[in-house]
Amino acid sequence: MDRTWHQALNYETLVKVANNSEAKALEAFSKALILLDTTEPFLLHLGEYASLLNIDQGLLSKAYYDCLPAFEAMDSSVQVLTWEHPLWPKQVNDFAYCPRFLYVQGNASLLCQPSIAVIGTRSPSLEGKKLASLSAMAIGNRSYVVASGLALGIDGIAHKSALDNGFPTFAVLGTPLNSCYPPEHALLQQEIAKRGALVSRFAPCSATQKWFFLLRNRLMSALSMASVVVEDRDGGGAVRQASFALEQKKYLFIYQSSVDNHSFLWPKQFANKPRVFVVKHATDIPRVLEKAVKTKEQVGKVTQKSVQLDLFSL
Known part of the structure; x- marks a missing residue:
């Protein structure tokens, strides 16, 4: 098991013992990053981790051994990315x-x-x-x-x-x-x-x-x-x-056929919001997205004829 896998295993042990609270685990893990080498095997620092979470070492050790087999069985082709990894998105x-x-x-x-x-x-x-x-x-x-x-x-x-x-x-x-x-x-x-x-x-x-x-x-x-x-x-x-x-202030595309479908409410609820585009054809998607990114337009549902021609003309 490489060092990043160990680090992920250590973090997941904290998540498990914190009753799946990522917030609590992340707080403890952030402190651990300052105090010790989180890429080393968990049991080398059992006391420090227990202190950070104010939890009995026995409970922490049990959580670690519950998580360990799945990590040991993880396919060797799996990459574990952490915030510091060059391929982290x-x-x-x-x-x-x-x-x-x-x-x-x-x-x-x-x-x-x-x-x-x-x-x-x-x-x-x-x-x-x-x-x-x-x-x-x-x-x-x-x-x-x-x-x-x-x-x-x-x-x-x-x-x-x-x-x-x-x-x-x-x-x-x-x-x-x-x-x-x-x-x-x-x-x-x-x-x-x-x-x-x-x-x-x-x-x-x-x-x-x-x-x-x-x-x-x-x-x-x-x-x-x-x-x-x-x-x-x-x-x-x-x-x-x-x-x-x-x-997240991303862009959203909805097809005109969905807006025209009166069986559903959601298309019309979204269609008039900023950064939402109603398109008729698949080829409109990348072209309209590129234009929106380039001009930083925040366009809602296309209602005016002049705007519609601007968006969907070839």
């Missing part, structure tokens, strides 16, 4: 719930490249499936990395479209790397690890919880320049990511 640093470590399998440098997330429902319509594929192709054609969450439906289609067309893609997981959810995407997960990258904020010893997937969406939004919600239901995970994107 600095675009996530200023946002809420920034992880202390990231676990990456594949090409970790993809996380530092400009990316756009393509997300949506697990049960898309035929039009949604087509738009997901076209979105990934349009993004890849303009040299952006296609990001998504490996879920069934829109996510999986976006990843597969990128791979099929030779474009880079990374998947942000809601589970540790040693798990696969959904199980139907086990082979896709392996393929992305070979030809793109898998990234998780969850240590191998973590027991997956339902709320992990919201943290996954927060991280995916933070990693990406923009999120494209192809289709989703009210209250769905992609809609939650849309909220995170605006909270």
